[in-house]
Amino acid sequence: MRIVVASIRLLVALGGAASIVATLLDTASRTPINPFNFFGYFTMQSNILTVVMLLGTALLGFAGRKQSAGWSLFRACVTTYIVIVGIVYNTLLTGLEGGITLEWANTVLHLAIPIYVALDWILIGDRRAVPWAKLWIVAIYPIVWIAVVLVRGATDGWVPYPFLSPTLGYGVVAVYCLGIAGAIIAVGALVWAISRIRVIRA
Numbered sequence: 001m002r003i004v005v006a007s008i009r010l011l012v013a014l015g016g017a018a019s020i021v022a023t024l025l026d027t028a029s030r031t032p033i034n035p036f037n038f039f040g041y042f043t044m045q046s047n048i049l050t051v052v053m054l055l056g057t058a059l060l061g062f063a064g065r066k067q068s069a070g071w072s073l074f075r076a077c078v079t080t081y082i083v084i085v086g087i088v089y090n091t092l093l094t095g096l097e098g099g100i101t102l103e104w105a106n107t108v109l110h111l112a113i114p115i116y117v118a119l120d121w122i123l124i125g126d127r128r129a130v131p132w133a134k135l136w137i138v139a140i141y142p143i144v145w146i147a148v149v150l151v152r153g154a155t156d157g158w159v160p161y162p163f164l165s166p167t168l169g170y171g172v173v174a175v176y177c178l179g180i181a182g183a184i185i186a187v188g189a190l191v192w193a194i195s196r197i198r199v200i201r202a
Contacts, residue, residue, distance in 0.1 A: 001200070005124055006061030013054035016047055016113050019105040026102050040152070041160045042145060043089065043100075046081040047109050050117060053078040061126070072128040076195060077138045079121045080188040084142075086114025087183065092163060121191060125198030130191075138188035139181065146177055 023044075027033060039045065053075055060067055067075070089110040100106040121127070146164075150173070153159040153166045163176045 006058045009054045009058040016051045019108040049078045050082045076130045123199045130195045
């Protein structure tokens with residue numbers, strides 16, 4: 001069972017990496033790439049973190065090594081971020097112009113991987129229980145990301161998502177930011193709680 005789970009994680013990680021590379025090459029074939037813009041999307045950053053997380057967890061599985069408390073915390077944070085990607089995209093962004101034009105890559109990054117990672121966390125009990133005292137850590141990266149985006153939006157006008165555009169007014173943007181922050185804490189709390197459940201031991 002352990003090898004099967006590790007193999008699935010490896011395949012999903014490779015699928016995510018292939019989707020990111022394919023999106024990069026497709027975008028570069030149509031327009032000059034600004035790496036700060038391309039990799040500035042929360043989707044891209046979260047999927048890169050997810051690929052790293054799945055690869056690392058797969059390697060631990062193949063080696064028969066238990067996950068450390070630090071790695072379980074990292075997994076909990078990344079799981080929260082990629083689930084948020086799925087929720088935000090499919091509620092606020094789906095159908096809008098722009099974004100990923102490769103339909104299969106878009107589906108992998110915004111739907112398939114978030115669903116898989118959520119199910120992996122729920123079902124596979126090879127992670128440690130994440131301490132509630134460390135729940136605040138899940139908010140660090142999103143706060144830094146939003147701060148950078150707001151600075152860029154105010155200076156060079158670039159924002160990754162339309163609901164963060166300064167043209168909407170900072171009051172509207174603040175409401176969206178607070179909503180996303182609340183969603184991150186809520187999803188994070190759920191992820192933390194699920195870490196105490198063991199459905200399948202791998």
